[in-house]
């Protein structure tokens with residue numbers, strides 16, 4: 668099963684998607700373009716694949732793809748951090764790779780199909796920045812050095828020059844054992860932690876995601892800075908599991924990434 672299917676996302680036929688990319692095809696594309704080591708030089712790759720310029724500007728969103736001349740200009744938000752800008756370049760490049768012959772690669776709008784398209788671009792962006800085979804290789808190497816998962820995820824983020832969140836999502840996709848990533852943030856008014864979103868690689872026998880955690884569910888505060896077994900009780904994810912959490916942010920906004928391993932108890 669492809670990662671796209673495993674993540675519960677199957678792109679439907681869409682005018683803005685005329686070419687589907689499997690992770691192995693992305694590996695081949697990178698090899699063909701002479702990308703042989705990480706971190707992937709995403710700006711150089713984008714230029715090789717038909718982008719004419721990459722410019723930094725103040726933007727309301729993360730980035731934009733502007734058609735013109737013989738290709739596209741990628742605009743990235745000058746106020747965002749380097750790793751976010753790299754992801755934006757990969758995301759905008761993904762729009763073009765998904766519809767190489769289409770004039771509407773840059774189409775934007777609020778429809779459901781566009782939301783799916785944006786999710787698909789994010790998946791392809793992750794494949795470009797963190798090629799699966801190389802990510803797995805590094806994951807195996809680093810895991811043999813330390814049992815601490817977040818130490819490994821931090822090292823992966825450094826090696827691939829991506830954000831910790833992007834590396835954590837990729838970790839869930841690449842790791843061999845069942846794993847759920849929960850992203851929560853602290854409410855300013857109440858100080859309570861609430862689940863924002865989650866990702867998992869755990870599937871039931873029909874291939875559907877096994878666990879569901881309702882966004883907004885309260886998250887026990889102690890688990891936001893924790894390594895070891897913990898009792899989790901969040902809907903279909905209920906029991907004592909091995910948990911690692913990493914908390915980051917500043918006074919205005921605290922976030923926590925929590926990795927839960929449903930088949931590990933210690």
Ligand SMILES: [Zn+2]
Pocket residue numbers: 758759762785788
């Ligand atoms: Zn987009």
